[in-house]
Amino acid sequence: MGLPLLLRVLPLIALRSSASGDTTAAIGTFADVNTECKTCPHSLCPNILAYEQGESANVTCWTRGTRIIDTTLWLRSTSDCYVTEYDLNDNITDYTSALPYCGPDSEDEVLTLEDATLKYKTECRICPSISCDTVTFLKEETDVELTCWTPDGQVIIDDPYWMRTTNNCYVAQKNLYSKPDITNLDPCGPIPYLEIEKHFNENGTSDIDKRDAAPEPEVFAPSYLINATVGEDYALCRSCAKETCRVKRRYMFDQEVWLQCLVNTNGTWWSETTDFCYVKNSDFWQSPEGDYYRNPLCEYFEEPGTGPGDGDD
Numbered sequence: 001m002g003l004p005l006l007l008r009v010l011p012l013i014a015l016r017s018s019a020s021g022d023t024t025a026a027i028g029t030f031a032d033v034n035t036e037c038k039t040c041p042h043s044l045c046p047n048i049l050a051y052e053q054g055e056s057a058n059v060t061c062w063t064r065g066t067r068i069i070d071t072t073l074w075l076r077s078t079s080d081c082y083v084t085e086y087d088l089n090d091n092i093t094d095y096t097s098a099l100p101y102c103g104p105d106s107e108d109e110v111l112t113l114e115d116a117t118l119k120y121k122t123e124c125r126i127c128p129s130i131s132c133d134t135v136t137f138l139k140e141e142t143d144v145e146l147t148c149w150t151p152d153g154q155v156i157i158d159d160p161y162w163m164r165t166t167n168n169c170y171v172a173q174k175n176l177y178s179k180p181d182i183t184n185l186d187p188c189g190p191i192p193y194l195e196i197e198k199h200f201n202e203n204g205t206s207d208i209d210k211r212d213a214a215p216e217p218e219v220f221a222p223s224y225l226i227n228a229t230v231g232e233d234y235a236l237c238r239s240c241a242k243e244t245c246r247v248k249r250r251y252m253f254d255q256e257v258w259l260q261c262l263v264n265t266n267g268t269w270w271s272e273t274t275d276f277c278y279v280k281n282s283d284f285w286q287s288p289e290g291d292y293y294r295n296p297l298c299e300y301f302e303e304p305g306t307g308p309g310d311g312d313d
């Protein structure tokens with residue numbers, strides 16, 4: 001993993017005094033990749049800590065939880081949270097003989113859940129920022145189940161809140177019909193920068209903890225709502241991304257319009273707005289196809305052959 005040599009020392013066995021006065025062996029280890037230390041040993045549990053690659057941790061007992069690739073083993077750290085063995089230094093081969101079992105209660109999965117529906121096309125990301133990989137592309141009207149919230153995501157228009165879904169990825173609160181009642185949901189805790197390359201969970205056992213594979217195209221092009229301002233006397237918003245399509249709306253000069261995604265029709269760029277109609281990008285002061293980081297194509301959200309502009313004119 002290209003870790004500094006200094007980190008490649010033998011795991012040290014430390015002695016830690018427990019509350020009852022006897023001593024518990026703790027094994028010193030470190031995170032192989034950025035990872036999360038959770039309230040329970042399951043991928044969907046909220047985080048207590050975020051470990052950076054190479055960060056050290058002392059673990060005191062083992063338990064069983066979500067299968068990550070090839071292991072169901074999770075370790076409890078001295079910070080009273082659980083981290084998957086898969087993300088720890090793999091030089092320690094036998095945690096189960098070196099450490100005690102944490103006990104049957106430690107295997108419980110305790111989650112808060114709340115239903116929500118997406119108002120707009122939304123990418124569900126592995127962490128709550130537009131620089132994070134997209135796990136799945138979700139269309140407007142998709143029902144999702146939320147498990148936790150974070151106030152520290154990337155600001156979308158004016159809202160930094162993101163929610164983790166039971167597909168183990170994050171959607172921006174701005175993309176939901178309404179703000180969920182977060183008093184009924186756990187905070188997600190600190191979230192490290194994660195990458196699908198290092199945190200896919202192929203062959204995981206439990207569906208609920210598994211991230212769905214991203215559909216085509218394989219190029220991850222994140223989406224988010226962006227605002228643009230009409231730079232012409234008015235801008236027509238059409239039922240599809242062609243001059244011949246029916247006019248659904250008319251936006252005024254200097255009006256701020258929120259955009260979901262891009263369509264290229266014969267070399268001309270259009271944007272789908274949050275009114276679900278299409279404006280030519282040349283009608284805006286900004287250039288939505290060029291000025292914004294990783295603004296996605298609308299077709300990424302469609303089943304092949306049902307993309308915008310395939311009818312409705």
Ligand SMILES: *[C@@H]1O[C@H](CO)[C@@H](O)[C@H](O)[C@H]1NC(C)=O
Binds near residue numbers: 007008009010091
């Ligand atoms: C793994 O452990 C062995 C001895 O148990 C040691 O020689 C080796 O350097 C260790 N490698 C890493 C990457 O820690």
Ligand SMILES: *[C@@H]1O[C@H](CO)[C@@H](O)[C@H](O)[C@H]1NC(C)=O
Binds near residue numbers: 014015028056057058
């Ligand atoms: C792990 O335990 C060692 C020895 O007690 C201590 O020096 C170190 O700070 C601990 N590391 C963490 C991350 O708790």
Ligand SMILES: *[C@@H]1O[C@H](CO)[C@@H](O)[C@H](O)[C@H]1NC(C)=O
Binds near residue numbers: 069070202203
């Ligand atoms: C998942 O299972 C398939 C089929 O058994 C296997 O080919 C693949 O290598 C496995 N993936 C991982 C990451 O272990």
Ligand SMILES: *[C@@H]1O[C@H](CO)[C@@H](O)[C@H](O)[C@H]1NC(C)=O
Binds near residue numbers: 158227228229286
């Ligand atoms: C978009 O909204 C943000 C936050 O309200 C604002 O700072 C920014 O100037 C707006 N950009 C445009 C192009 O309207």
Ligand SMILES: *[C@@H]1O[C@H](CO)[C@@H](O)[C@H](O)[C@H]1NC(C)=O
Binds near residue numbers: 242
């Ligand atoms: C694209 O351009 C070609 C050639 O100029 C034309 O035949 C075709 O009708 C155009 N398609 C659309 C959707 O405008």
